[in-house]
Amino acid sequence: MTADVAGGPTTEQQSRAAKDAAYRVHNILRTHSGETVPLHDPQDDELTVPRAAAELLRQILSAMAAGVPVSVIPAHAELTTQQAADLLNVSRPHVIKLLEQGEIEYRLVGTHRRVLASSLRAFKESSERRQTAAADELTRLTEEMGLY
Template sequence: MTQLQNKLPSLQEAELARLCSRELSAVLETRAESQQVSLTDKRGQIHNVSIPVSALRMLVDVLTELGEGNAVRLVPVGAEMTTQEVADLLNISRPTLIRFLDNGELPYHRTGNRRKIRYVDALAYRNKLVNQRHDALDELGALDQELGLGYE
């Protein structure tokens, strides 16, 4: 797991990120596989670099998040996460996550005495929880309507 930034961006960093995000998305060639980008080093020398468009799209997403004042973490899809990282992703406590793991609700494996969860498994479980919450809300809404407790 690569932490790109450990702290929230300053107001100046956020403003610069917003500006960069807008400018980069305006020139992004979405139908191309790669795009040439020019960078100037500290000596003023220009370097042309060919970057995959998928990476540039991701950079726009990162800049957008920074522009909104958020810290950013890059998680490789095949990455393994600690129980605390997964608990944070699911917005639940670590003991609750451990209970889910012990009940077999979420796959994991042990590395030494530590439990590791694949990022894709944690994301799939989060999507499952979100869908369950939506279904419960739909059911409550239907009950409200049925009992005449809803808004007319």
């Protein structure tokens, strides 16, 4: 299940509303440190949501305020190789190579490969950590050589 929250470019009015709402949710999160967070509807009825849900809402609103399309995918969702490629912003053949090299966990359904969204996220986070470490090392070497 994928829910396109932004569904494409946001209008200026949507961006402003999302920015205001993100700011308000951020302030609520700052002032409530518990596992749940109270939100209020127009009739001032309280809605208590898990802190993680409020944080996710803040992130979605911040992305919408910046005009970035947002998709929400459950961690247990199984993705096709094309969907995985789209999320990683790489080609499908590259994803298949990563799967066959054991970089990303997958399972076969008949002859089709299926990737758990959680496995894809773990790969992406690991890849970003490696990239950051490589950039830090390059910066260190550049400074050590006096080139920076």
